[in-house]
Structure formats: C-alpha cells, structure tokens
Amino acid sequence: MTRTELLAFCERRVEAWQRRDPVALAAGHKERGTVVSPIFSKVIGRDAIQRSYESLFQSFPDWTMDNEPPLIDGDRIAVPFTAKATHAGRFMGLDGTGRRCEIHGVLLMDMADGFIAHERRVYDFTGLLIQLGVLRSKPAV
Numbered sequence: 001m002t003r004t005e006l007l008a009f010c011e012r013r014v015e016a017w018q019r020r021d022p023v024a025l026a027a028g029h030k031e032r033g034t035v036v037s038p039i040f041s042k043v044i045g046r047d048a049i050q051r052s053y054e055s056l057f058q059s060f061p062d063w064t065m066d067n068e069p070p071l072i073d074g075d076r077i078a079v080p081f082t083a084k085a086t087h088a089g090r091f092m093g094l095d096g097t098g099r100r101c102e103i104h105g106v107l108l109m110d111m112a113d114g115f116i117a118h119e120r121r122v123y124d125f126t127g128l129l130i131q132l133g134v135l136r137s138k139p140a141v
C-alpha cells in the first residue's frame with residue numbers, strides 16, 4: 001500500500017472508532033489476523049476480533065479514541081492514542097462502576113494486502129485497572 005492509501009485506511013478506522021462500529025473495525029483485519037492487547041490477550045481471526053470490539057463497547061459504551069497522526073514506515077503503522085470511557089458494563093468480572101477512565105497508548109499495526117495482519121496494543125493496563133477500582137495503589141511518598 002502507498003502512504004496515501006495507508007493514511008486513508010487510518011482515517012476510515014478513526015471514523016469506525018467514532019461510530020463504535022465493531023463490524024467496520026473488524027473488517028480492517030485480515031481473515032486470520034491477530035490482535036494482541038492487555039485486555040483481550042491474543043485474539044486470532046476476524047470473527048473473534050469483532051467479538052472483542054463488541055465486548056469492549058458493551059463494557060464501555062461511550063469509548064472514544066483520540067488518535068495522533070499515524071507514523072508510517074513501509075507497511076507498518078503506529079498510532080498514538082488517548083482513549084476515554086465510562087465503565088458501564090461487565091469488565092473482567094466486575095459489574096459496571098460508572099467510573100471514568102483515560103488511557104494513553106499506541107496501536108502498532110503490520111499491514112498485508114490492505115488489511116491489518118497483526119496489531120499490538122500497548123498501554124498502561126495497570127493504570128486502567130486502578131482507575132476502575134479493580135486494583136489499589138499506594139500514594140507515592
């Protein structure tokens with residue numbers, strides 16, 4: 001894919017995230033694509049990836065992604081992001097708390113044939129769990 005095509009792909013993903021559209025988001029992955037993330041561990045295959053998006057939006061129905069401009073190197077894309085959401089549905093065995101959370105991270109995508117072949121999501125998962133009340137932290141001294 002050309003840089004212009006990759007930028008257009010990223011823009012379509014931004015629009016799908018804004019709509020919270022699990023079908024459109026999953027459609028950007030290869031049929032046997034892989035996603036590795038702190039929340040979902042390793043997810044293989046477009047159908048399973050779609051279910052992971054559905055699960056995310058059930059737990060956090062107002063999830064928003066604010067992306068910085070993508071960094072592109074050949075067929076690799078890195079997208080720094082800030083996500084904000086309210087914990088409204090069941091997540092990791094915890095019923096919705098109504099707590100707001102914010103995480104900063106980066107999506108690392110390896111592209112092939114116009115689709116995401118492999119995506120790694122990197123963010124502070126421990127910080128997310130602290131914000132939701134799943135974990136407690138001690139104040140810094």
